[in-house]
Amino acid sequence: MNHLRLPLHRAIVVVGILSALLRVDQILAQQPSADATNLKLIQQLANHKKVQSAFTIIDALEPQTLRDHIYLAEIPAPPFKETVRAAAYKKLLEEAGADDVSIDSVGNVLAWRKGTIGKKTIALDAHLDTVFPEGTDVTVKHRGDTLLAPGICDDTRGLAVVLTILRALEKAQIETKENLLIIGSVVEEGAGDLRGVKALFRNPAIKIDSWISVDGGGGSIGDIVNAGTGSIRYKVIVRGPGGHSWASFGLGNPHHLLARAVHYFDEAANVYTASGLKTSYNVGRIGGGTSVNSIPFESWMEVDMRSEDPQRLNEINEIFLKSVEHARVEYNAQTQSKSPALTVDVQRIGYRPSGTTPADQPLVKQSLAAAAHFGAPLSLHFESTNSNIPISLGIPAVTLNLGGQGGNPHALSEWWVNDRGAEGIKMILLVVLAQAGM
Template identity: 55%
Template sequence: MKSAFFCCFLLFTFPSFLHAQESVAVEKRYTDEIKSLANRSVVKAVFQHFADWEPQTKQDLIALTETPAPPFKETAKAKKYAAMLKEAGADSVWIDEIGNVIAKRKGRSSRKTVVVEAHLDTVFPEGTDVKVRQKGDTLYAPGVGDDTRGLVAILTVLKGLEKAKIETDADVWFVGAVGEEGLGDLRGVKHLFKTHGSKINSYIAVDGDGISEIVHRGLGSYRYRITFKGSGGHSYGAFGIVNPHSALGKAIYYFTGEADKFTRQGVKTTYSVSVIGGGTSVNAIPYESWMEIDMRSESPERLKGIDQLLQTAVQRALKEENSLKRSGPDLTVDVKKIGDRPSGKTEPTVPLVQRAMAVSTFLGAVPKLDVSSTNANTPISLGVPAITIGSGGVGGNVHALNEWWLNDKGVLGLQNALLVLLAEAGIAK
């Protein structure tokens, strides 16, 4: 999710955020609703449980952080998390075909389903040391904040509902999703909506720290791996055959020139030729040359526009390089989309967004509406009310080996998730 997180030792709010905050007033009916909800004795009881459980919540965070969940290999963490959700009292817990952990807590009417979710995966490859180190009150470990803290937050909310015997009106699904990071391409949530989308009425992702940021706009992205292929050969003996590197260079030149002009106006749209490779030796004409490109925008139209510039540049480069051929076969090009994160917006007047803002205000923070790439992108793009909220505390160095999280009023993050969830799911009467 992508950002204020790319820099070391920056406090993080949500991974991959490109902050573009929106200022919107909270309607009085929602502030009144949250005040009334928070003053109920059963809710106050859960707040107290959260405070009493701080030592156990810390141990849960350490245990889950030390269970590896590298990209596409989240199984061990999924099994551990499923066991924890079952022990917490969910009515049913299962791991679906793609690896998502889903815990269902039945509501009285079951006329509505609210999902509260955090992601299982981290960006760190298999074999990374994920042992938690503590210095003072600060925990250090890869993935401790992004997003293991989110997993623990929704687990603790489930525990609180069970302990206080709060029955919601709606069904609530507590989800640990796979594939949020990098080339995971939101595959967990995409699968969730492919198989259960018609049942889901609202979606609350918990990712990042603090309680101020509320993501209601999905930052979409297209990612490509583009490979020019040729026969390759000796740099002297095969001279005259077409060179994939030359085609790649032309493609980059034509694309970035047009993309620069395109992105200087309108809704913020970005592009990056991020990785390039190919070739075998200084005295060999390469048989392939490839690049990976990332393009982002919260506007679907702008994203499609810059995508078209890329496709045009690639074909132009291919044609021009082949026209230089003196011998041998033509170059070919393989354009493979390796990432497609949808964009969209949950309007700030939608009850879910208003409730999240009212909760943040009630807990003493200043709500900030933002855009980012998170698991909420998928439901947002499908028209399902969805947001991403923080899990409390403060942290930094996200996506780095020295990632850290500090329990600075972290209990507020648990209260935040609980109140937003209860406002959306309703307490059965």
């Protein structure tokens, strides 16, 4: 009996069922859980006398953590304009007892806490900047227990969390084996393209072995980011002589060429993104031209492409570049008898590499175990954060949650409430200690 010889329609049903089962399998495989070895390690750390004392200190520091949080939130810090907040944060880290605090060439605050062995360096990062431009009212308003202010979660709470961890380590007299490098990083948000963290990894004087960012918009402490969504951004500018729409008719029209490029890109990218790991593309802004009866001398657009997978990010990038080039060649060939060729200037204005810290990497396992220790539901995520850079360099990195509850990040209505916020701080402390040893 040849059970493989099925009528075509039945074969399709079987294939359908098999692939559905496969998808369920994949989903189940992605549901993370804490493993026994790391749960035991975290349990042992949590039971340590000094760590118990650090936990008590973190609870006692709650009003202080809140004061730091509000104080920092009320210092405006748009990307590239973090200087005042950086100076304030530096002072707080010094007062908290860091060994050596400095500000590097791009404005990152770097605070060292030396380990007893100090062969490795564990980075603990929160970003100084917020998405809000200069002039935004950043006064923190209180509505019951809820704090409202632009940037109150993302990432001012992260700064306060890291500061409290340092205070707790100092007050509980915990010596770690490895070095801790506490970072208040600049330009995580917006068009800054992770300038702060990129500069750190270019600095030959600093070698980072693992990386923990504290960032996000509030939520469960079991939401662990172990993968970075990569992005590539372009500004494309098409230029030509420009002229009167009637008198100079026939001259190359930059808008027409640009529109053709968008059409070819959308057509091909739509097919490409219809299957496979999530990959996105977006023409976000378009501009140029002077009046309805003028052939524009310039036409421009800004484009954003993202993917969870580095290979797919490269592939959609190729599709984009080919589409623009195709439009340029084709359009200029069409108008060549009447017009000088239009020029196309393709400027890459952003690049965040993507990648994943594997789920079986100790840093990820320890993060899951630390969240499980507090009974939090566990999940692993893709997100675009400072961790993108170490992940792309093969350095284990995770982004951990801020603790507490929050919402509306990047909106003027951003809020945060201290709902079991101390638990989030303790969880990150456990991950730091698992990494740095004691």
